[in-house]
Amino acid sequence: MQLIHHRLCPHSRFIRVALAEYGIAPELVDEPVWERREEFLAVNPAGTTPVLIDDGITVPGAMVIAEYIDEKIGLERGNQRLMPGGLEARVETRRLTHWFNDKFFAEVTDYLVQEKIFKRHLPAAAGGGPPDSSAIRAARANIRYHLDYIGWLLRERNWLACERMTYADIAAAAHLSTADYLGDVPWDKNESAKNWYARMKSRPAFRPLLVEGLPGMSPPASYADLDF
Amino acid sequence: MQLIHHRLCPHSRFIRVALAEYGIAPELVDEPVWERREEFLAVNPAGTTPVLIDDGITVPGAMVIAEYIDEKIGLERGNQRLMPGGLEARVETRRLTHWFNDKFFAEVTDYLVQEKIFKRHLPAAAGGGPPDSSAIRAARANIRYHLDYIGWLLRERNWLACERMTYADIAAAAHLSTADYLGDVPWDKNESAKNWYARMKSRPAFRPLLVEGLPGMSPPASYADLDF
Structure with missing residues (x-):
C-alpha cells in the first residue's frame, strides 16, 4: 500500500493511525497539496x-x-x-468521524493548517504570506467547544462513540494532534478530554506521528510527551 | 421512518430520492435550520x-x-x-457521492441556499438580508466546471460511478435540482450532463421533488418539465 499524504494533514493522520492499528505501515509519499500539481490532480481531482x-x-x-x-x-x-458491529454503534461512529473530519476541520484544523503551513509555502500572488490572525483566533475559540464536546461524550462512555475505540476516536485524536503540533490545544480547559487524548497518544499506532516533524517548524515539547 | 428535512436542502433531497428508489416514503418533518432551534440541536448537535x-x-x-x-x-x-458490490465500484460511488455532497455543496449549493433562502428568513442582526451577489456569482461560475465534470465522467460510462445508477447519481441530481429550482443551472453548457439529468428527473422517485415548492418562491417553468 502507498499513502499519499502531508505530514500535518489531519485526514492523512487519521488514516495512518487506523492502518497502524491494523499493523499496516504503507509506503508514505509526501504531497505538497498547496502546489496543486497537475500530476496529483490526475490522481485525485x-x-x-x-x-x-x-x-x-x-x-x-x-x-x-x-x-x-x-x-x-x-x-x-x-x-x-x-x-463496531451494531447498526446503532455504526451510526454513532460514522456521525462522530464526520464530526471531526468535516466540522472540526472546517472550524479548527483547516484554518490552522492553511494559515500556519500552506501560506508559508505559497508565493504572495497565490495567497501566501503571514498567517491571518483573525483565522487563528477563530480556530482557537472554536477548539474549546470541541474539547468540551469530547468531555461531554466521555461522561457516559469510555471512548467517543461506544464502549470501545473506533474510527471516531482516531479521527478526533488525529485532528487534535495536528492542532497540538502547532501549539493550539488548551488542554487545561477539559480534564477528561485530556485524559482520553493521553490514552490515544500512548498507543503504539500513534507513535510515528509524535516522532516526526516538519523541517523548520518544531512542535512544543509537550507534543510528544505522554505526560503532557 | 421520519425524515427531518428542509425542502431545498440538497442533502435531504439526496436521501428522499434514495429512499423513494427503495419504495420508502418517510414521514417528512420540515425544519427551519436557519433558526438553530434548541430542540433540533438536541436531535443533531x-x-x-x-x-x-x-x-x-x-x-x-x-x-x-x-x-x-x-x-x-x-x-x-x-x-x-x-x-454497487465490487470494492472498486464502491470506492468510485463513495468518492463521487462525497464530491457532490461536500465539494459541489461548498462551491455551489451552500452559497445558493444560504443567500437565496436562509437570508430571507433571518433578521438583519443574525445575517439576514438581500443575497450577496458575489456569492451567487461564485456559485454560478463554479457550477460550470461541475457540469463539465459530469459530462466528462459520462464519456465512458452510462452513469456517474459505474454501469448502473448509484448513490453518486442521486447525490449529483439532488444538488443540481436545488440549483435548478433557483434557476441557476446553465443546462445549455453541457449536453451530456443535461441528458443524464433528464434521465434522473424522469424517474418516479424524483417526481415528489418536482411537484412541491417553497411558499412565495416558485421555480422556473423548466424545473418540472421533463423536456427542459
Whole structure:
C-alpha cells in the first residue's frame, strides 16, 4: 500500500493511525497539496490528501479510505475492528468521524493548517504570506467547544462513540494532534478530554506521528510527551 | 421512518430520492435550520439536515444515512441496490457521492441556499438580508466546471460511478435540482450532463421533488418539465 499524504494533514493522520492499528505501515509519499500539481490532480481531482493506492485501486479521501479499509481489512479483525458491529454503534461512529473530519476541520484544523503551513509555502500572488490572525483566533475559540464536546461524550462512555475505540476516536485524536503540533490545544480547559487524548497518544499506532516533524517548524515539547 | 428535512436542502433531497428508489416514503418533518432551534440541536448537535429517525435510532447527516440505509435495506435489493458490490465500484460511488455532497455543496449549493433562502428568513442582526451577489456569482461560475465534470465522467460510462445508477447519481441530481429550482443551472453548457439529468428527473422517485415548492418562491417553468 502507498499513502499519499502531508505530514500535518489531519485526514492523512487519521488514516495512518487506523492502518497502524491494523499493523499496516504503507509506503508514505509526501504531497505538497498547496502546489496543486497537475500530476496529483490526475490522481485525485479533488486535490486533497490522503489518497491510498492499493492493489491498483486509487482510494481518495479520508471517509472513502476508512470504509474501504473496513471492508477489506477491518471486517476480519473481530473485536479489534475500528468500526463496531451494531447498526446503532455504526451510526454513532460514522456521525462522530464526520464530526471531526468535516466540522472540526472546517472550524479548527483547516484554518490552522492553511494559515500556519500552506501560506508559508505559497508565493504572495497565490495567497501566501503571514498567517491571518483573525483565522487563528477563530480556530482557537472554536477548539474549546470541541474539547468540551469530547468531555461531554466521555461522561457516559469510555471512548467517543461506544464502549470501545473506533474510527471516531482516531479521527478526533488525529485532528487534535495536528492542532497540538502547532501549539493550539488548551488542554487545561477539559480534564477528561485530556485524559482520553493521553490514552490515544500512548498507543503504539500513534507513535510515528509524535516522532516526526516538519523541517523548520518544531512542535512544543509537550507534543510528544505522554505526560503532557 | 421520519425524515427531518428542509425542502431545498440538497442533502435531504439526496436521501428522499434514495429512499423513494427503495419504495420508502418517510414521514417528512420540515425544519427551519436557519433558526438553530434548541430542540433540533438536541436531535443533531451539528444543526444540519437531513436527520432520519428509524426504529428509535437517530441517524444524522447525508452520508451516515446513506450507509445506514445501504446496510439495512440496500443490501437485500440485489441489482436495485444503490451501492454497487465490487470494492472498486464502491470506492468510485463513495468518492463521487462525497464530491457532490461536500465539494459541489461548498462551491455551489451552500452559497445558493444560504443567500437565496436562509437570508430571507433571518433578521438583519443574525445575517439576514438581500443575497450577496458575489456569492451567487461564485456559485454560478463554479457550477460550470461541475457540469463539465459530469459530462466528462459520462464519456465512458452510462452513469456517474459505474454501469448502473448509484448513490453518486442521486447525490449529483439532488444538488443540481436545488440549483435548478433557483434557476441557476446553465443546462445549455453541457449536453451530456443535461441528458443524464433528464434521465434522473424522469424517474418516479424524483417526481415528489418536482411537484412541491417553497411558499412565495416558485421555480422556473423548466424545473418540472421533463423536456427542459
